[in-house]
Amino acid sequence: xxxxxxxxxxxxxxxxxxxxxxxxxxxxxxxxxxxxxxxxxxxxxxxxxxxxxxxxxxxxxxxxxxxxxxxxxxxxxxxxxxxxxxxxxxxxxxxxxxxxxxxxxxxxxxxxxxxxxxxxxxxxxxxxxxxxxxxxxxxxxxxxxxxxxxxxxxxxxxxxxxxxxxxxxxxxxxxxxxxxxxxxxxxxxxxxxxxxxxxxxxxxxxxxxxxxxxxxxxxxxxxxxxxxxxxxxxxxxxxxxxxxxxxxxxxxxxxxxxxxxxxxxxxxxxxxxxxxxxxxxxxxxxxxxxxxxxxxxxxxxxxxxxxxxxxxx
Amino acid sequence: xxxxxxxxxxxxxxxxxxxxxxxxxxxxxxxxxxxxxxxxxxxxxxxxxxxxxxxxxxxxxxxxxxxxxxxxxxxxxxxxxxxxxxxxxxxxxxxxxxxxxxxxxxxxxxxxxxxxxxxxxxxxxxxxxxxxxxxxxxxxxxxxxxxxxxxxxxxxxxxxxxxxxxxxxxxxxxxxxxxxxxxxxxxxxxxxxxxxxxxxxxxxxxxxxxxxxxxxxx
Amino acid sequence: xxxxxxxxxxxxxxxxxxxxxxxxxxxxxxxxxxxxxxxxxxxxxxxxxxxxxxxxxxxxxxxxxxxxxxxxxxxxxxxxxxxxxxxxxxxxxxxxxxxxxxxxxxxxxxxxxxxxxxxxxxxxxxxxxxxxxxxxxxxxxxxxxxxxxxxxxxxxxxxxxxxxxxxxxxxxxxxxxxxxxxxxxxxxxxxxxxxxxxxxxxxxxxxxxxxxxxxxxxxxxxxxxxxxxxxxxxxxxxxxxxxxxxxxxxxxxxxxxxxxxxxxxxxxxxxxxxxxxxxxxxxxxxxxxxxxxxxxxxxxxxxxxxxxxxxxxxxxxxxx
Numbered sequence: 001x002x003x004x005x006x007x008x009x010x011x012x013x014x015x016x017x018x019x020x021x022x023x024x025x026x027x028x029x030x031x032x033x034x035x036x037x038x039x040x041x042x043x044x045x046x047x048x049x050x051x052x053x054x055x056x057x058x059x060x061x062x063x064x065x066x067x068x069x070x071x072x073x074x075x076x077x078x079x080x081x082x083x084x085x086x087x088x089x090x091x092x093x094x095x096x097x098x099x100x101x102x103x104x105x106x107x108x109x110x111x112x113x114x115x116x117x118x119x120x121x122x123x124x125x126x127x128x129x130x131x132x133x134x135x136x137x138x139x140x141x142x143x144x145x146x147x148x149x150x151x152x153x154x155x156x157x158x159x160x161x162x163x164x165x166x167x168x169x170x171x172x173x174x175x176x177x178x179x180x181x182x183x184x185x186x187x188x189x190x191x192x193x194x195x196x197x198x199x200x201x202x203x204x205x206x207x208x209x210x211x212x213x214x215x216x217x218x219x220x221x222x223x224x225x226x227x228x229x230x231x232x233x234x235x236x237x238x239x240x241x242x243x244x245x246x247x248x249x250x251x252x253x254x255x256x257x258x259x260x261x262x263x264x265x266x267x268x269x270x271x272x273x274x275x276x277x278x279x280x281x282x283x284x285x286x287x288x289x290x291x292x293x294x295x296x297x298x299x300x301x302x303x304x305x306x307x308x309x310x311x312x313x
Numbered sequence: 314x315x316x317x318x319x320x321x322x323x324x325x326x327x328x329x330x331x332x333x334x335x336x337x338x339x340x341x342x343x344x345x346x347x348x349x350x351x352x353x354x355x356x357x358x359x360x361x362x363x364x365x366x367x368x369x370x371x372x373x374x375x376x377x378x379x380x381x382x383x384x385x386x387x388x389x390x391x392x393x394x395x396x397x398x399x400x401x402x403x404x405x406x407x408x409x410x411x412x413x414x415x416x417x418x419x420x421x422x423x424x425x426x427x428x429x430x431x432x433x434x435x436x437x438x439x440x441x442x443x444x445x446x447x448x449x450x451x452x453x454x455x456x457x458x459x460x461x462x463x464x465x466x467x468x469x470x471x472x473x474x475x476x477x478x479x480x481x482x483x484x485x486x487x488x489x490x491x492x493x494x495x496x497x498x499x500x501x502x503x504x505x506x507x508x509x510x511x512x513x514x515x516x517x518x519x520x521x522x523x524x525x526x527x528x529x530x531x
Numbered sequence: 532x533x534x535x536x537x538x539x540x541x542x543x544x545x546x547x548x549x550x551x552x553x554x555x556x557x558x559x560x561x562x563x564x565x566x567x568x569x570x571x572x573x574x575x576x577x578x579x580x581x582x583x584x585x586x587x588x589x590x591x592x593x594x595x596x597x598x599x600x601x602x603x604x605x606x607x608x609x610x611x612x613x614x615x616x617x618x619x620x621x622x623x624x625x626x627x628x629x630x631x632x633x634x635x636x637x638x639x640x641x642x643x644x645x646x647x648x649x650x651x652x653x654x655x656x657x658x659x660x661x662x663x664x665x666x667x668x669x670x671x672x673x674x675x676x677x678x679x680x681x682x683x684x685x686x687x688x689x690x691x692x693x694x695x696x697x698x699x700x701x702x703x704x705x706x707x708x709x710x711x712x713x714x715x716x717x718x719x720x721x722x723x724x725x726x727x728x729x730x731x732x733x734x735x736x737x738x739x740x741x742x743x744x745x746x747x748x749x750x751x752x753x754x755x756x757x758x759x760x761x762x763x764x765x766x767x768x769x770x771x772x773x774x775x776x777x778x779x780x781x782x783x784x785x786x787x788x789x790x791x792x793x794x795x796x797x798x799x800x801x802x803x804x805x806x807x808x809x810x811x812x813x814x815x816x817x818x819x820x821x822x823x824x825x826x827x828x829x830x831x832x833x834x835x836x837x838x839x840x841x842x843x844x845x846x847x848x849x850x851x
Contacts, residue, residue, distance in 0.1 A: 039793075061782070094732065126766065193651060235612065243601045258583060
C-alpha cells in the first residue's frame with residue numbers, strides 16, 4: 001500500500017476524483033437496479049406503469065454512464081501521470097548515478113532492465129489497477145446492498161461461490177503447471193529453429209538437413225505431447241468449473257423462487273439479485289488471478305523503488 | 314603542464330588496474346599509450362577524463378583536480394562513437410548554446426559538410442547508429458565534430474579508428490589531425506602505427522606506465 | 532484472406548477436419564445462452580403460476596443441461612487439442628522444409644531474426660488465427676449466436692428484434708468508428724514513443740561517458756521528459772477514446788436494455804406476455820450484444836494475425 005501511495009504521491013487529486021467516479025458508478029448501478037425492481041413489482045402487483053420510476057432509472061442510467069466514463073478517464077490520467085513521474089525519477093537516478101557505478105556491467109544491466117519493469121507497471125496501472133479497485137468497491141457495496149435486501153438468500157447463494165473460488169484457485173494452479181511445461185517445450189523448439197537458421201551454410205555443406213530435421217521433429221513431438229496433456233487437463237477442469245458455476249445461479253433462483261412463492265421476497269428483488277450477483281461472485285471466483293497480477297505489480301514496484309532509493313545501485 | 318598524474322592508484326575491489334602511475338604531459342604535447350587489450354588503457358583515459366576518481370595519488374588535468382571540473386577541460390573520442398539517438402545538431406552541441414557558424418565549422422573540419430547538406434533535414438536529421446541510417450565512418454566523424462565543437466584544451470583518444478575498415482580509418486585519421494592540432498593529446502591504442510608523429514610513446518604494463526622509444530614505432 | 536486460408540490448408544491438409552470440428556464447436560455458446568434464457572423463463576413462470584414443483588424441475592434441468600453441454604464441450608476440446616497440436620507440428624515442419632528448399636542467397640537476404648520471427652511468431656499467429664480466442668472460431672460462434680438469438684427474438688416479437696437492432700447497429704458502428712479504429716493507430720504511436728523513450732534512457736546509460744564529458748545531461752533530460760510526456764499525451768488520447776467507449780457501452784447497452792425492459796413490462800401489464808418470457812428476451816438481447824462485441828474484437832485480431840499467415844504463405848510458396 002505504501003508503495004502504491006508513493007507512486008501516486010503527486011497525483012492524489014486525480015486518484016480521489018477517480019475513486020469518487022468509481023463509487024458514483026457503483027451507486028448509480030445499484031440505484032438503477034433498485035428502480036428496475038420497483039418497476040417490476042409495480043407492474044406485477046398493481047398493473048400500472050410507474051412513470052416516476054422510469055424517469056429515475058433514466059437519470060441513474062445517465063449518471064452511471066458519465067461516472068463510468070469519468071472513472072475510465074480519471075484512472076488513465078492518474079496512471080499515466082504517475083508512471084511519468086516514476087520515469088522521471090528513474091532518469092534522475094541514471095543521471096546522478098556516479099559513472100563508475102553505471103559503467104559496472106551488473107549495475108548498468110540492472111538499471112537498464114528496470115525499463116521493462118516500469119513498462120509492466122505502466123501497463124498494469126493504466127489498464128488494470130483502477131478496474132480492480134472498481135471491482136473491489138463494486139463487490140463491497142453490492143454485497144452490502146444484497147445483504148440489506150435479503151441476508152439469508154445472499155449467504156445461501158455465496159456458499160457454493162466460496163467452494164467454487166477454492167476450486168478455481170486450485171485448478172488454475174494445476175493448469176499453470178502444465179502451461180509452464182508446454183511453454184518450456186515450445187521454447188526448445190524455438191531455440192532449435194534459431195540454431196538451424198544460424199547454421200544454414202554448414203548444414204548445406206555437410207548435408208545435415210535430415211539430421212537437424214529429425215532433431216526438430218523430436219522436439220515438436222515432445223511439445224505436442226505436453227500441449228495435448230495441458231489442453232486435456234484444462235478441458236476437464238474448466239468444463240467441471242463451468243458446470244459448478246451454474247450451481248450458485250440455480251440455488252439463487254431455486255431458493256429465491258421459493259421465497260417469492262412464500263411471499264418473503266418480491267419478484268423484482270429476486271430479479272435484481274440475478275442482475276447483481278455477478279458483481280459479487282465474479283470477483284470472488286477470479287480473485288486468485290487478480291491477486292497474482294497485483295502481487296506481480298507490487299513486486300515490480302518494489303524493485304523499482306528499491307533501486308531508486310539507491311539501496312542496490 | 315597540462316596533465317599531471319602522480320602515484321595514481323585505481324582498481325576495482327582488490328584488483329589494482331593502475332598501480333602508482335605517474336605521468337607528466339606538457340601543453341600541446343602528443344603522447345601515445347600502448348598496451349594489450351584489457352590492460353587498463355581505457356581506465357587510465359577515463360581517469361584523465363574525470364570519469365573516475367583516483368583512489369590515491371594526484372590526477373590533475375588542465376589545472377583541475379576535481380573530476381567534474383576536469384570534464385569541462387577535456388574532449389574524448391572513443392572506439393564507439395556514442396551518438397545520442399537525436400539530431401546531428403544535438404549530437405554536436407549536446408544541448409549547449411552554439412552558433413550556426415561553429416556547428417558548420419565543426420562539420421566542415423570533420424569532413425561532414427557535404428553529406429549533411431545532402432540529407433533531407435540537414436543538420437536536424439536524426440541519427441541512429443543501430444538503425445543503420447549512417448555508416449561507422451560517418452558516426453565517428455560526428456563524434457569528432459562534437460569534440461571539435463567543444464574546443465577543449467585536452468583531447469583524449471581511445472582507439473578511435475579500431476572499429477573502422479582501413480580506408481575509412483585513414484580518412485578519419487585526417488579529421489583527427491585537425492582536432493588535435495595545437496592541443497594536448499593522449500591517445501591510447503594497441504596499434505602502434507596509429508601513433509605516427511607523436512612526441513612520446515609509453516606502454517602500460519602490469520598497472521605501470523613504461524617509457525618507450527617513439528622511433529621504434531615509426 | 533479466404534484464398535490464403537485455402538492455400539495454407541492445401542499445404543497442410545486437414546481443412547475438412549478443421550471445418551467439421553469448428554461446426555461441432557459452434558453451437559456450444561449459443562446452447563448455453565438458450566439454456567440460461569429458458570431457465571430464467573421457466574423459473575419466473577413457475578413463480579407467476581405459483582408452482583414450486585415446476586421451479587424445482589427448472590433448477591434440476593438447468594444444472595443437468597449445463598452438465599451435458601459442458602461434457603460435450605470438454606470432449607470436443609480434447610479432440611480439438613490433438614488436432615491443433617498435430618497441425619502446429621505440421622506447420623512448423625512445413626516451414627522448415629520450405630526454408631531448407633530456399634537458396635542460401637534468399638535466406639541471407641533477411642536477417643536470422645526475421646527468419647526466426649517467421650518460424651516462431653508467424654506460426655503462432657497463423658494457428659492463433661485458426662484456433663485462438665477472438666479469432667476465426669469466435670467470429671463464427673458470434674455470427675451463429677447473433678443469428679439464432681435474432682430468430683428467437685423475432686419469434687417472440689418482431690418489435691423486440693427491431694428495437695434491439697436499432698440500438699446494437701449504431702453502437703457497433705460508433706464503437707468501431709470512434710473507439711476501436713482510432714485507438715488502434717494511437718496504440719502503435721504510443722508503442723513507437725515508448726521505444727523512443729527507452730532509446731534515450733539507454734543512451735543515458737550506454738553513453739554515460741560521452742554524456743558526462745560533453746555535459747549532455749541537461750539536453751538528454753529535456754528529451755527524456757519530452758518523450759515521456761509524449762507517451763502520456765498519446766496514451767491519454769487512447770484513454771479518451773476508451774472512456775467514450777465505456778460511456779457509450781453503458782448508455783447504449785443499458786439504454787437498449789431499458790427500452791426492451793419497459794416495452795416488455797408494458798406487454799406484461801397488458802397481459803400480452805408474462806415476466807418469464809421477458810427475462811428470456813433480455814437474455815437473448817445480452818447474448819446479441821456480447822456476440823456483437825466478440826465479432827468486432829475478432830475482426831481486429833483476425834486482421835492482426837492474418838499478416839502472420841500471409842507471411843507464412845509467402846515462405847511456403849517461395850519458388851525462387
